[in-house]
Amino acid sequence: MNKFRIGFGYDVHQLQEGYDFWLGGIKIEHSKGAVGHSDADVLIHVICDALLGAANLRDIGHHFSDQDPEYKGIDSKILLADVMKMIREKGYEIGNLDTTICLQLPKVNPHIDTMKTCLAEVMAIAEDDISIKATTTEKLGFVGRQEGVSAYCVALIYKNN
Numbered sequence: 001m002n003k004f005r006i007g008f009g010y011d012v013h014q015l016q017e018g019y020d021f022w023l024g025g026i027k028i029e030h031s032k033g034a035v036g037h038s039d040a041d042v043l044i045h046v047i048c049d050a051l052l053g054a055a056n057l058r059d060i061g062h063h064f065s066d067q068d069p070e071y072k073g074i075d076s077k078i079l080l081a082d083v084m085k086m087i088r089e090k091g092y093e094i095g096n097l098d099t100t101i102c103l104q105l106p107k108v109n110p111h112i113d114t115m116k117t118c119l120a121e122v123m124a125i126a127e128d129d130i131s132i133k134a135t136t137t138e139k140l141g142f143v144g145r146q147e148g149v150s151a152y153c154v155a156l157i158y159k160n161n
């Protein structure tokens with residue numbers, strides 16, 4: 001029988017001028033970028049947290065501390081590849097991921113297919129198992145004021161036993 005587990009991830013990063021905007025593994029052209037210890041790719045961070053949560057492996061900051069100079073400016077795709085290794089070492093494969101990016105501007109719809117291709121390659125899974133959606137918050141709150149970007153992810157993982 002298959003053993004199924006679910007996980008959930010939520011993360012926020014500030015948006016400021018003078019920073020690159022990495023999202024879903026790709027660089028988005030925008031007047032502001034996300035601020036963090038790493039490249040601040042909020043979509044990858046929530047995928048990591050959902051997968052770690054599903055496998056009961058704590059969270060991204062537990063494995064990759066924001067106090068550790070090794071991770072300063074790191075490409076979050078490297079962290080995601082490490083997380084995939086961790087869950088596969090526990091015997092799990094991904095069923096599917098469903099994500100939502102909360103961002104007032106810019107529109108990310110034109111970039112979603114590129115993000116899916118990029119993430120599918122990093123994770124070695126099918127593009128069809130990765131869903132990426134986006135919403136504004138109708139100009140409300142920190143997302144609406146363009147002060148930050150947030151994201152959510154739910155993940156289903158399974159092992160055969």
Ligand SMILES: Nc1ccn([C@@H]2O[C@H](COP(=O)(O)O)[C@@H](O)[C@H]2O)c(=O)n1
Binds near residue numbers: 133135136
């Ligand atoms: N940064 C964003 C935000 C939203 N979208 C797309 O626009 C649609 C409408 O947004 P609402 O906030 O009014 O729901 C949304 O369903 C997304 O398809 C986007 O591409 N980028």
Ligand SMILES: C[C@@]1(CO)OP(=O)(O)OP(=O)(O)OC[C@H]1O
Binds near residue numbers: 064066
């Ligand atoms: C990814 C890590 C590590 O570089 O740093 P940040 O880019 O600050 O991201 P966050 O989601 O706040 O926490 C996880 C961190 O430990």
